[in-house]
Amino acid sequence: MVTYSSHDVDEIIFELINGKTIIIPTDTQYGLISLDKNNLYKIKKRNKNKKIIKFIKSEKLVETNNEDFYKLSKKFWPGKLTLIVDGESYRKPNNKLILELLDRFEVLSCTSANISGMTPITTIEDAKKQFRKNLNSLVFIKSDIKGDNIASTIYDIDNKKIIREGIISLGEINEQIQ
Numbered sequence: 001m002v003t004y005s006s007h008d009v010d011e012i013i014f015e016l017i018n019g020k021t022i023i024i025p026t027d028t029q030y031g032l033i034s035l036d037k038n039n040l041y042k043i044k045k046r047n048k049n050k051k052i053i054k055f056i057k058s059e060k061l062v063e064t065n066n067e068d069f070y071k072l073s074k075k076f077w078p079g080k081l082t083l084i085v086d087g088e089s090y091r092k093p094n095n096k097l098i099l100e101l102l103d104r105f106e107v108l109s110c111t112s113a114n115i116s117g118m119t120p121i122t123t124i125e126d127a128k129k130q131f132r133k134n135l136n137s138l139v140f141i142k143s144d145i146k147g148d149n150i151a152s153t154i155y156d157i158d159n160k161k162i163i164r165e166g167i168i169s170l171g172e173i174n175e176q177i178q
Helices: 009-017 037-044 067-076 096-105 124-130 132-137 170-177
Strands: 002-005 021-025 030-034 053-056 081-085 088-091 107-112 138-142 153-156 161-164
Touching: 002 009, 009 021, 009 096, 009 138, 021 037, 030 037, 037 107, 037 132, 053 096, 067 081, 067 170, 096 107, 124 132, 124 138, 132 138, 153 170
Parallel strands: 002 138, 021 138, 053 088, 081 153
Antiparallel strands: 021 030, 030 107, 053 107, 081 088, 153 161
């Protein structure tokens, strides 16, 4: 098990390139990030039918003609809104370290830091307990900057509905796309 601070960007990049999964505080909750989404499925014991969110550097990386996607991403990114468009989930979090990593990689696979079906972790100590069987493949990031432990709002543009309500309400979303 390796632990870095949020200032160790080069070391974190090295670990990602070498196949490690990172437990990192985001602007919402602790998350798991990886260059390979299969690492996330394995560590979380997640059903492969459930999608993994893509953290992205820019909305320009999304190939869609959906105007609502561009309106919402322009208004709320970087921030606490995950958008589903054309069956894929995207978010640009408002977190300095993750934005630095996205400058290097452009896309990172991400999911909440928990075993599927369990409560998302709120501390590194919780993570060490919950992921004790995978400690060799994980890297922990310590940071003074932590999210508010409220998950991002997930809005399904394709079906015009909220999948999970977080800090951003349906009313705020509708204001942008009406």
